[in-house]
Amino acid sequence: MxxxxxxxxxxxxxxxxxxxxxxxxxxxxxxYAFDERHVEIPVTGGSLSGVLTTPKSGEAHGVVVMVHGDGPVDATQNGLYDPWFDGAAASRYATLSWSKPGVGGSDGDWLAQSLPDRAAEVGAAIDWAAAQPDVPTSTIVLWGASQAGWVIPEVVADRDDIAGVVAVGTAINWLKQGQFNLQAELDHEGADAEQRARAEAASTSTNALLERGASYEEYLGETTEADPMTRERWGFVQRSFRADATSDLTRAATHHVPWLLLAGEHDRNVDVHETAEVYRGIFGRDVEVTWVDAVHSMARPMVDDSEFIGFVTGVFWPRALLAHGVIDSYRGFLDQVTGSH
The missing domain is CATH 1.20.5 (Single alpha-helices involved in coiled-coils or other helix-helix interfaces)
Known part of the structure; x- marks a missing residue:
């Protein structure tokens, strides 16, 4: 016993x-070596609920303004932005981020927006920040992921107070991006010929409906998609599917601010090779393209492919969710902007 x-x-x-x-x-x-406080950003129709992060010690000499990708994203993306906040703080930058309209206490509905609406929202947030005595806006860097690739160029083109841009897995053309994503996912899933034909036919049908301005009822009646869009999503896509960043990128290039494109070598959402080619053609020496062993979100492939590994990593060591070199490249770029501004 x-x-x-x-x-x-x-x-x-x-x-x-x-x-x-x-x-x-x-x-x-x-x-993490940053402090975080809640902020309310007034916009037409209400306010946006956001966060402002600052270095734990010492003053920040600039601010990163974050522009989300697609989806109902809150100000911290459920904590996944923490490594970005931390990297900015280590380079003496504050970070301003807010929940999309209708998310996390923000007024409105992000699905009711257009891409120009999103650009106007970013401009309003920057104007608000510039009016706050405790937000260091002498150096403003825009950080944007994925869908932000159709938002940020317009902001940069229309303002003269942006000192640099960090583009994370951004695309050029909405329809071409959709086709690339479709084929990449079919390849990743090992789809057979029948599955490919079915998926491609559904995509072609949806694009044709968008082109002719079909109603949501028409879309529901004709689509063969396994998971049809909601009415709200259909409206958002109708307002956005013709998006192409080329014109706004060309206008933005006249400001000659530095751009960093972070491109994932395993990105299945966006053809970042095309993005890199277009950016280089438009920006020339003003753009730096950094390739990382990452998927679209900048996460390590093994984290993206395994729900269990992703969960454990997110709980115990969230810094390791991002691929090697991502935050180092981010910090190096911020330091470069500081040195040249």
Whole structure:
């Protein structure tokens, strides 16, 4: 009996040690060198709920304004932006980010917006920041992911206070991006000829409906998509599907601000090779293209492919979600902007 009690005590001790170690790892892995406070940004029709992060020690000498990609994204993307906030803080930058309309306490509905509406929203947020005595707007850097590639160029083209741009997996043409994504996903899933034909036919039909301005009822009646869009999503896509960034990029290039394109070598959402080619053709020496071993979100492929690995990494060491070199490249670019501004 005594031996059994001693054995259970040893097992309990081991469990406690392992648990304590796991808690310690989680605390270290989730420790960041920035402070965060809530802000409310007034816009037409209400306000946007956001966060402003600043370095824990010392003053920031610039601010990064974050422009989300597609979807109902909140100000921190459920904490996934923390490594970006931390990288900016380490380079002496504050970061301003807000929840999309209708998300996380923000008024409105992001699906009711157009891409120009999104650009106007970014402009309003920058104007608000410039009016705040505690937001360092002497150097403003725009950070934008994915769909922001159709938003940021318009902002840069129409303003003269942007010092640099970080573009993360951005695209050029909406319809071409959709086709690339479709083929890349079919390749990734190992689709057979029948599956490919079915998916391609559904895509062609949807594009034809968009081109002729079909109603949502027509779309529902004719689509063969396995997961049809909601009415709200259909409206958003109708307002956006003709988007092509080339014209706004060309206008933005006249400002000669530095751009950093972070391109994932395993991006299945966007043809970043096309984006890199277009950016280089338009910006010339003003753009730096950095290739990383990452998927569209800048996450490591193994994290993206395994839900379990992604969950464990996100809980215990969220910094490791992003591919090697992503934050280093980000920081290096911010330092470069600071040195040249």
């Amino acid at each position: 005594k031996r059994g009690i001693r054995w259970m005590a040893i097992v309990a001790s081991v469990v406690l040690v392992v648990a304590a170690g796991a808690i310690g790892v989680a605390l270290v892995g989730n420790s």
